[in-house]
Amino acid sequence: MSDEKDRFKHVSYLWDETDAAKLAGDEVALLLYRSNLLGADLRLTNYGGGNTSCKADAIDPLTGGTAEVMWIKGSGGDIGTLKRSGLAALYVERLRSLKNIYKGIEMEDEMVELFNHCIYDLNSKAPSIDTPLHGFLPFKHIDHLHPDAAIAIAAAKDGKQITQDLFDGKIGWVEWQKPGFDLGLQLKACLDENPGIIGIMLGSHGLFTWGDTAYESYINTLEVIEKCAIYLEENYGKKGPVFGGQKISSPEKSQREAQAALLAPILRGFCSSEKHMVGHFTDDSRVLEFINSNDLDRLAPLGTSCPDHFLRTKISPLVLDLSPDEDLSDPAKIKERLAPEFVAYRQMYADYYETCKHPNSPAMRDANPVIILYPGIGMFSFSKDKQTTRVAAEFYTNAINVMKGAEAISEYTSLPRQEAFNIEYWLLEEAKLQRMPKPKALSGKIALVTGSAGGIGKAIAKKFVDEGAVVVINDNDAGRLEKADAEFKSQYGKDAYTTALLDVTSGDDITNAFHIAALAFGGVDIVVNCAGLSISKPIEEHTDKDWDLLYDVLVKGQFKVTQASVGVMRKQAIGGDILNIVSKNALVSGPNNAGYGSAKAAQLHLSRLNAAELGADKIRVNVVNPDAVISDSKIWEGDWAAGRAKAYGVKVEELPAFYAKRTLLDKIILPEDIANACLVFVGGLLSKSTGNVLNVDGGVAMAFVR
Template sequence: MSTTTTTTTAADDLIARSNRLGQDPANTNYAGGNTSAKGTATDPVTGEPVELLWVKGSGGDLGTLTPKGLAVLRLDRLRALANVYPGVDREDEMVAAFDYTLFGTGGAAPSIDTAMHGLVDAAHVDHLHPDSGIAIATAADGEALTATIFGDKVVWVPWRRPGWQLGQDIADIKAAHPDAIGTILGGHGITAWGDTSDEAEQNSLWIIRTAADYIAEHGSAEPFGAAREGFGPLPEADRRARAAALAPVLRGLVSTDGVKVGHFSDDSRILEFLASESLDRLAALGTSCPDHFLRTKVKPMVLDLPPTASVEESVARLHELHEQYRADYAAYYERYATPESPAMRGADPAIVLIPGVGMFSYGADKQTARVAGEFYLNAINVMRGAEAISTYSPIDESEKFRIEYWALEEAKLARRPAPAPLAGRIALVTGAASGIGKAIATRLAKEGACVVIADLDASKAQEAAASLGSTDVAVGIAANVTSATEIQAAIDETLLAFGGLDLVVNNAGLSLSKSLLETTEADWDLQHNVMAKGSFLVSRAAAKVLIDQQLGGDIVYISSKNSVFAGPNNIAYSATKADQAHQVRLLAAELGEHGIRVNGINPDGVVRGSGIFAGGWGAKRAAVYGVPEEKLGEYYAQRTLLKREVLPENVANAVFVLVGSDLSHTTGLHIPVDAGVAAAFLR
């Protein structure tokens, strides 16, 4: 029996308070900070009341915290650990000791900050990472500013790595300052407390708002100094076009040690920072709050050219800067690594700053990349605040290394689930709002890929994307594959949404079931424009990105059994499918040297869910074969060797096999997905 689900006012209030605090980015960053409450529950073994600590567990997010995200500990046993505390040099051992204080079963793993919450003598404790609070915490004269801004209500705590001793330091400060409501943690954040949940929340908000008000009232108007001439932001359309042009090259560079997904932001606060005369100095100092640089690395990579430089000049310089960044990062690791340090996790930057254009952030998946960018924006806000009233002075580089390569952080990484088969891959599927295309997009997303659903109807594309999850998983866009301009726009949107492109599925299509004499010139042109020309345009635009990335990739054509089988009353459709089939062979031969695989799939008779069949094609084909339209799927099944109806999901399964690792040495192949049509056997 689990006792961690015992309903208590303390735990309920804690969840509500945490959600309110965490949902406002002014209070703390994503997954940053932790909150706690103390209360009593009945011990199911003794029947006696027991004092408990409920605290946000390791890796949770305050804004979305639920009871399952809480660690629940016996307070008497937690505090008794003081008797076995081995000292600062071995305090990491205390995290494992927390397991012996847990109450009941289930719940989240206790975090390193658990000691802070258990040792501070207050019923409710908040530890947060607000930009305004960290600005004070990272100011060169932060201690004096704390006294000036808050008086005796808030006490300065010098930087100390999170752990048991920091918790004891804060507990001692509270005991020595009975009128204090919280602390500023040097280089880190804030901690506040209260006798009730509401009091703790109000104290936290008072510290955050008082710091922000002081900075606004007393800060300089230009905390970053004057703007550099020629480094101001490009017009929106121009900077997004430049970002899309640079994205493939950047993705290839930052994926040297492992493939990354990207996120682009041209937030006005970022653009202001990138145009400032303080950019190089502040960027080199890196971030300070542990949550920040764990996500953003010790410092960003900064392009030192104005936005008026050509794309070619920028690309050449980015290659040079990347090589230099990797060398600098390796030297940083060697300066501080010990025999016990975890191995270097990779030397590529997580943040790339492009003056006049914006910021790219990178991670193993879209959420990680997006959050890294959000954290760096937090860091910019912190720098702005610190520079407005003082000088930004983050913690020492050696301390940053101790956090970045902390054994406890390594253990947290090891607890992550194994990545899905297509994790880190970015797919563009045309004609994907319904039928085969939607089934393909669904399967790719399920296997871990980020997916862009392109369709003529933007609203349907967006609806289909929303059904797959958040915009960290899929986005929907409008694209007419017969237009080179719209195709390039779709490729650019993909690059700005996810930072790159790995996998393209040419699925968009239509069909006109007419005999030779009934087929007009307009019919022929429409059929070929959508599928033959459309596939060509998509593949051409995608191939440039894949080549620039230098990461290989996949192009898949959804062709047809009709590309090799001659049937009646189908001249325009079948001819264009044959065109697509040969494009597969031609592109496989041409793009192989770049590691790009090009393969095709030949479905037949996919009636269920098909937009083509629903649009009149089904009725016409049923008339050709002399069967009712509602029986067309059954008719197609009965003419196959396996006597099975082909569904959109069957085609999607074949796409997954083609783009997965098991067929890594296969290109120029067509896979029949037709339940066995002997006349369409490939020869």
């Protein structure tokens, strides 16, 4: 096996004979094994891209005999994470018999419906449009991938001849055509005309390879892609400098990130003119090589070639007319500078739609760019959620690789605009979009919850993620934050959140947290001031240190975090929410509570003052007043619990029941109760509410606001 690994430089050989041997005799299991290995190497295919299949005999439940069945990745899946439940299973004979009723390309969409009549496993995934591309080829195992190295050849002006020469006729060629039944027939015709070929290159699209066993298909796929990559590597620089040579230089990484963090909220505001978008930023070296080059202005407007690319990146990117060292300190000036560029992009997209649309085309979608290139700094992407926008950036990086390779060996060619439109606004693609789950209440929203590594803050952060938001998890305790990081990663995955070490008494920490939010997600929509502490002492025991700490964290911390958030929200100009987690103690007087209670009262009135000032910016400021939330609370780990127990003449362990008994509802308040109240304010139903207070205390009559 080591010999196999050693002979591949440009792809990863991951096959393990011991693991594969355990699956011997189960062709479907071997298909999944092979698929996951291929999907684990992004040089072989993109996330969600490509299809893999196998054909094997199975018991026909209708006859009790055997029938040849094809298992293939179902619609919308990803081969890197593919499981049996993600496969479609079809009778091969039935699928191939559909050619007897096929009447031509005008019947393509109707053929997809007929795939359902070929289903073998009624619990399988819906068949994708690529099903006939695999079905008409006779091989037991087939891989259809979108490797950059192969697409670079497929998208080259001389791609057909290069393929012929490079593989000595062992790889066939089929010109670009939208995937469907006819393309499946063309693949079969190519094989019939070229017996003995080991694969087929699809013009501007991707690669088909195969084998009679899972391993044969896997190794054949790696060998073909490796050969393509070696060919590109050998030709870089022969025609001249890559991308025409370097035009501008990039500043150091820290400076790039500083510029990106300042600009991201402004870009997000423009891109969220129709609905809230989540951002992503990368200054990957491959991106910098492209955006800093002489050929950027020529190549970027051409758009991408592979359908998998432009379906996620739009037809072409927006290239910003900003210098790498542009002064971004005046947001109003930068907005005025960039507004015409966004207007022009939207008009370009509208013209593209109007020129290419068909009588039955779906309505034009959001005309804002998905990919934005800032020469010298990096690439921004904006889409409905973090995973989608991150994947869009990955796909455009793939497109850059393709352009680089095609330009090295020939000349890059993109799909004609009409062909691109026919894919983007394909009725089958529209139907797939319509089948997607409805957005959740906080989809597209970005939240920063202070003190969110535990207690109330963590419960709020989880509730927001559950409802579709992305969240900046933070705490002033690095160990506590590390544990929360692991918990969120396990429960939600890497695209749901990011982390920041944040002490709300530190201006630098606050600035850095919003810097992280801008780089990770593009800005912020919801800020929850939840970080806090409690000190319970009789008045004669209170020290200056106690007083200053309470007011620094609770009052000044709330003010400084709010101040920073307003700066970001005003850049975006799409409104926002500030929620302050205050306390019943802001309204109720109690013993041994002068510092904490007065600080909470200051927080409450500060919230009213902020609400009055920020309404013109469509920024809502509201308050949630908890009481006695003991579960997982850092406040109750110290002397506060002992102090309150002493004040009320009960034992510490009796506090939860004591607090519940004194409420009108006789209820213990949990962190999740506070999180639910926060969602009420920011979930859309109270979008016209600001300056309000919501008590979540089980009912304490003395705390009634009115």
